[in-house]
Amino acid sequence: MTVAPAIPSLLDQSGVGAERARTILGEALSGADDGELFLERTESESLVFDDGRLKGASYDAGEGFGLRVVAGETAGYSHANEISDAALRRAADSAALAKRGHAGVTAEAPRATNQKLYGEDDPLASPAFAEKIALLQEIDAYARAADPRVVQVSASLSGERRDIEILRADGRLLRDVRPLVRLNVSVTVERDGRRESAGAGAGGRTGFETWITPDRWRAQTDEALRQALVNLDAVDCPAGEMDVVLGPGWPGVLLHEAVGHGFEGDFHRKGSSVFNGMMGRRVAAPGVTVVDDGAIAGRRGSLSIDDEGTPTGRTVLIEDGIMVGLMQDRLSARQLGMAATGNGRRQSYAHTPMPRMTNTFMEGGSHTLAEMIASTKRGLYAVNFGGGQVDITNGKFVFQCTEAYLIEDGKVTAPVRGATLIGDGATVMQNITMIGNDFAFDPGVGTCGKAGQGVPVGIGQPSLKISGLTVGGTAV
Template sequence: MSTVASPSPILDAAGVAPDEALSILQTALSDADDGELFLEKTESESLVFDDGRLKGASYDAVEGFGLRVVAGETVGYAHANEISAAAIRRAADSAALAKRGYDGTAAEAPRATNQRLYDPVDPLLAPAFSDKIALLAEIDAWARARDPRVVQVSASLVGERRAIDILRGDGRLLSDLRPLVRLNVSVTVEKDGKRESASSGAGGRAGFEEWVAPERWQAQVDEALRQALVNLEAVDCPAGEMDVVLGAGWPGVLLHEAVGHGFEGDFHRKGSSVFTGMMGKRVAAPGVTVVDDGSIAGRRGSLSFDDEGTPTSRTVLIEDGIMVGLMHDRLSARQLGANATGNGRRQSFAHTPMPRMTNTFMEGGKDSQADMIASTRRGLYAANFGGGQVDITNGKFVFQCTEAYLIEDGRITAPVRGATLIGDGATALTQIQMIGDDFAFDPGVGTCGKAGQGVPVGIGQPSLKIGGLTVGGTTV
């Protein structure tokens, strides 16, 4: 019987002998196809400075484990927030019910990796708590001094230190320390009794040092203020079918939601994706290449290895308009005869892993945004997005634009309010007419939801011109 190759910081802290935990796990996994013991200890801190005062400060700490047994398509999973040998044994007994009457063969273990995409820093330690409060107060004062029309400012800092250990049945133990930070600024302006708000945020897998530098937070204040002032002058958006130019970076959230989920392996295993059966066929306009890559250093959606222990990698989903790949966890890869791509993710120890996006983006092209605008007689320039609704199984979407402008006779004219984009992802991919040379990632603010689980993700794209989208508005 295997022994643990390296110590487990989480098991050791809980007073559980790693070899005992391994023995329990190996008994549970006998005759099963796959499984693991996933251990987690997460500490997080959030500070909110609103309306000139510290409005909220919270600290949360959670720890626990989840034990999974996979037998064919049946998954047994049990979790607890008590890390002890007794709790692990009870979880193993429950999860092992999945293999009752099953005689399987252990799947090949994930390949080993030494990649480390972020430093094992603790964002909760620096800056000091008092310095974080002082920084938020400085942001508030600086934002109010930028423009006399500013009537309210909200700024927040969120930091997380997530330590995980993954113990596999062959005795291999993988440990990772995953920092995550975000700074967000929201500004409200008023003119002639009318108020508008806008926000800007940034973050990634690092400590706070980079994100609290003056040039960083001042740029966020200026961006939030710029958008809010634009919205003060906005007119009602006309409705109808028109060409749409999307900005670079964060507007990629539309394709992330409306298209990306359709390339996750579990939907194909169940036959419920609009792209099921389309491998090797054209699903997008020529020139469209879409990639998921969880191995980009420091990005919000990056992981040194996923929540099953598979190293993250670059996975091409669409190449020059042709569907060429899927995102897999170990279960969907095995069921579909493919290789796991490092996309097995879970929100926490209380959740089972499933195929999820990491950093998903469309690669750049050779067209300029100026040419996209100039070639549009009547359309909409959607520079930024807010919330939206998407049906994952068919890609139908409705997205609200937080910053948008009319395009008239090849020129950007009035900013508009109330603009929404309506369509479906599969059709939108085929209607892409121009692909920009200005690729950008989002600033590090994305969180993706699926089946009740939320995980941090990265998004990116160049400017795009899409023909014939339905624009919802308040006038005809």
């Protein structure tokens, strides 16, 4: 593990200095309700090994800041890719236009914390570039040797180190160093002229040497190969309404998209969530408890502090089927008369913060997966998902299954291709009939998009049985 030595603040390195920045920010926020100066320096690296050779290698570095002034529901935001006195002054003058005619009192600052959920690892510093290439070559060779039907292998490594600083109105300068790594493996197999592909990946907030160990990369390679071989035997999926059993872990992406966004505070502030006005009322079947927790050490979606400086933590959204909470940034929390939950996130310094998920999951129950399968006369067992489309305002979704099987007379039978799940999140949550005792997180590959911004997230759930879900298929 390589950890970078302690370095001066980004403001000191730029020559501006923290005291000068405090003066500029203080003038901009005078009479405003809230705001902050967000600074960021990011380095990232990506390597792609495809078709037996290094196909791509990229390195990116950048820095900048964003200055926000909040007055009521209006936010003025200005950003630049240069951290200098002149750039800060121009940004402050521009953002401060949001408070014209407004006389507010600056909101109370986020509480202080010593929470540290990950180390200050530098994935770009270690291992060396040549060692990373050698690892990708080893993955390629391992996959090709595993089965004679393998005809194509693609493997990639990506890593980044993001240094962020947040200067608050009370003068506090908060700092967080955020490492992030990810491995992806894709395998294509061929039999009798038919080709099928599948992929798997893993990652987290740490360095490469800690996370991408031989047991992990072999497990991901084995998983990609297993799924590809399953797809060789897949038959066309029948369509219709049927019971669906979801596997644990990554299938929680359905929960994340179809339900999770509806619990973000800005949609409630604007009245556009399907769950508006449902606080304290039943929104899911008994036994369903859904949590967002950004304070799980090392997880992809975790943050020691959010992008406004609020410590992350555990926020219960649904408890035993009853809606009990929302994910909040500071603006939505203040407008709704609630507490900020540490969910104010932004893609980069060039973006304003908004309520976003971190690690969102459904807690486990008491049923076994075998019980769910045995209780299903005719249905679908969905193990892995690919892409999907969701309307956040009403929770309606269409998800593509990348690995699924028919359930016939209580037994898992043929794998199917072309299966899609169609429905709406509010109805699905009410139609959960069995909750598994096999809770699992996803392997650490999720990225959530909202309003043009992408942020890393975690997903998790146990196996679930859902009644009466519409399955789209390709069988005629």
